[in-house]
Amino acid sequence: xxxxxxxxxxxxxxxxxxxxxxxxxxxxxxxxxxxxxxxxxxxxxxxxxxxxxxxxxxxxxxxxxxxxxxxxxxxxxxxxxxxxxxxxxxxxxxxxxxxxxxxxxxxxxxxxxxxxxxxxxxxxxxxxxxxxxxxxxxxxxxxxxxxxxxxxxxxxxxxxxxxxxxxxxxxxxxxxxxxxxxxxxxxxxxxxxxxxxxxxxxxxxxxxxxxxxxxxxxxxxxxxxxxxxxxxxxxxxxxxxxxxxxxx
Amino acid sequence: xxxxxxxxxxxxxxxxxxxxxxxxxxxxxxxxxxxxxxxxxxxxxxxxxxxxxxxxxxxxxxxxxxxxxxxxxxxxxxxxxxxxxxxxxxxxxxxxxxxxxxxxxxxxxxxxxxxxxxxxxxxxxxxxxxxxxxxxxxxxxxxxxxxxxxxxxxxxxxxxxxxxxxxxxxxxxxxxxxxxxxxxxxxxxxxxxxxxxxxxxxxxxxxxxxxxxxxxxxxxxxxxxxxxxxxxxxxxxxxxxxxxxxxxxxxxxxxxxxxxxxxxxxxxxxxxxxxxxxxxxxxxxxxxxxxxxxxxxxxxxxxxxxx
Numbered sequence: 001x002x003x004x005x006x007x008x009x010x011x012x013x014x015x016x017x018x019x020x021x022x023x024x025x026x027x028x029x030x031x032x033x034x035x036x037x038x039x040x041x042x043x044x045x046x047x048x049x050x051x052x053x054x055x056x057x058x059x060x061x062x063x064x065x066x067x068x069x070x071x072x073x074x075x076x077x078x079x080x081x082x083x084x085x086x087x088x089x090x091x092x093x094x095x096x097x098x099x100x101x102x103x104x105x106x107x108x109x110x111x112x113x114x115x116x117x118x119x120x121x122x123x124x125x126x127x128x129x130x131x132x133x134x135x136x137x138x139x140x141x142x143x144x145x146x147x148x149x150x151x152x153x154x155x156x157x158x159x160x161x162x163x164x165x166x167x168x169x170x171x172x173x174x175x176x177x178x179x180x181x182x183x184x185x186x187x188x189x190x191x192x193x194x195x196x197x198x199x200x201x202x203x204x205x206x207x208x209x210x211x212x213x214x215x216x217x218x219x220x221x222x223x224x225x226x227x228x229x230x231x232x233x234x235x236x237x238x239x240x241x242x243x244x245x246x247x248x
Numbered sequence: 249x250x251x252x253x254x255x256x257x258x259x260x261x262x263x264x265x266x267x268x269x270x271x272x273x274x275x276x277x278x279x280x281x282x283x284x285x286x287x288x289x290x291x292x293x294x295x296x297x298x299x300x301x302x303x304x305x306x307x308x309x310x311x312x313x314x315x316x317x318x319x320x321x322x323x324x325x326x327x328x329x330x331x332x333x334x335x336x337x338x339x340x341x342x343x344x345x346x347x348x349x350x351x352x353x354x355x356x357x358x359x360x361x362x363x364x365x366x367x368x369x370x371x372x373x374x375x376x377x378x379x380x381x382x383x384x385x386x387x388x389x390x391x392x393x394x395x396x397x398x399x400x401x402x403x404x405x406x407x408x409x410x411x412x413x414x415x416x417x418x419x420x421x422x423x424x425x426x427x428x429x430x431x432x433x434x435x436x437x438x439x440x441x442x443x444x445x446x447x448x449x450x451x452x453x454x455x456x457x458x459x460x461x462x463x464x465x466x467x468x469x470x471x472x473x474x475x476x477x478x479x480x481x482x483x484x485x486x487x488x489x490x491x492x493x494x495x496x497x498x499x500x501x502x503x504x505x506x507x508x509x510x511x512x513x514x515x516x517x518x519x520x521x522x523x524x525x526x527x528x529x530x531x532x533x534x535x536x537x538x539x540x541x542x543x544x545x546x547x548x549x550x551x552x553x554x555x
Contacts, residue, residue, distance in 0.1 A: 055454055074454045080447040083550035084469040093465060094455050117280045127551020130287030145455060166283055169276055 004070060004149050004181050005031040005054055010063035012049055023049045025206035026063070031149065036175055036182045038196035040189060040235070042243050046207030047185045051151050054183065073147035077157045079134035081126040087137050088113065088122030094144040112140040115174060132163035136170065143178065152184045156191070165223060168194055172220055189239065190232045194223040199235060203242050210242060334519045342523045351503065356527070359494065359505040362418070366425030367486045373426060374433025374482060381434065382441040392438065395431045403428040403489035407496050416500070421493040429486035436478010440471025473546055480539040487532060 012024040023046040039047045052058040091109040116136035156164040192199045199213040217227040323335045346352045406424045414420040452466040494506020512520035
């Protein structure tokens with residue numbers, strides 16, 4: 001399998017001198033094509049920082065980060081749809097920027113909305129949809145970017161448990177059908193085990209890779225299945241020990 | 249209606265994969281659309297159009313009634329002689345006569361033409377200025393506070409200079425109107441650009457927006473609400489400046505609202521003075537209503553209204 005993202009000995013430091021904050025300390029991590037990798041950690045582990053670096057929104061301090069000309073798409077906790085555009089126009093925007101013609105754009109946007117099961121909502125405004133629906137539009141927009149890697153920064157963090165549960169199923173389905181590569185940041189251990197092929201546990205301040213768990217349970221998984229719960233408990237213990245280390 | 253995936257009868261673990269794929273995807277589709285239907289609030293009935301218009305009109309009518317009533321009471325108290333403070337009835341009679349005179353409408357037309365020309369020019373200059381200032385960081389620091397300073401400057405302070413520069417002419421009035429309104433327009437645009445949410449900028453960056461595309465597809469539309477507020481404020485400033493200008497700078501041969509007002513004062517015609525105050529007030533309210541409607545439509549489109 002080909003490696004899509006290669007993070008090799010990457011360090012990220014904010015500021016300089018005595019005020020310097022070491023966010024990421026010699027992180028190495030590879031993501032293969034078609035893989036679903038979850039980055040897991042407590043507050044301050046620099047998981048969002050790492051995602052920003054991969055997205056090219058921030059510069060690394062040292063090390064090498066190789067996404068070799070590949071395109072990334074990014075999703076956040078908030079859908080960040082543009083309120084001046086209809087739902088369909090939001091999905092069309094990346095296509096427009098890629099220079100796709102009007103007719104093709106419309107067709108493709110409709111296909112993408114159908115993938116996220118919102119085929120009938122293209123004419124709506126973002127604010128007319130629920131939070132979960134907006135996140136699905138954001139997913140459709142991310143898919144429209146035709147990216148090699150989908151970066152997701154706690155995309156379901158602001159949703160209620162029921163919606164999140166259903167969106168896990170949806171994301172898993174779309175990931176499989178569209179053969180996506182996903183780098184997914186979360187602080188929710190069960191969510192990470194529910195979704196990931198691998199769960200990469202990061203330490204806090206500075207962020208380092210503690211352990212890279214391989215999750216082999218058959219898909220589709222359920223967040224409340226014994227396998228997922230059992231593995232989540234194991235990882236949670238590691239995470240708790242890491243948090244306790246910061247007690248003083 | 250499935251409310252919980254753990255109780256909807258779906259088999260657990262490996263058994264799930266034994267089901268026919270179509271069954272499973274149908275169930276999943278139903279679950280998603282069921283949730284969507286539950287989460288979308290039912291449409292609230294806004295009621296009949298007539299009812300809504302009445303609901304928004306009666307408070308205004310009440311306000312007018314209170315003001316006119318108070319005025320009538322002050323008149324009845326005999327605080328000032330009737331030729332200085334006439335009763336509402338006389339003023340409204342004068343107004344009724346005024347609006348039948350073609351000359352009055354010529355005056356309104358002249359004043360409105362000046363207002364719109366000045367405002368249009370202010371919008372053009374303010375937008376250009378705002379775009380330039382927000383573009384260049386050093387300029388932003390240097391000129392940003394100057395613009396705010398200009399905004400607080402009473403427009404009447406500009407007239408002596410305007411008259412020296414342009415004599416008693418249309419240009420003098422135009423100059424003051426533009427200099428009064430342009431800073432507000434520029435400020436509206438600048439603060440709109442300053443406060444484009446960070447996540448939107450990041451989304452745009454990841455989508456590959458650069459240069460003009462970034463302005464066209466992100467920065468300008470995102471700053472629209474703030475820009476509209478700037479326009480609204482700019483209009484208020486230009487209208488005030490214009491009225492001051494028309495009272496001070498009387499261009500020979502023109503009979504604008506301001507000139508008519510000045511003439512009424514010279515003739516001690518209190519009825520006409522108050523009538524013109526009301527005319528200016530009404531024009532101000534009408535234009536403000538227009539801006540409010542534009543602002544309201546924008547907010548509704550964006551979902552910024554509390555519904």
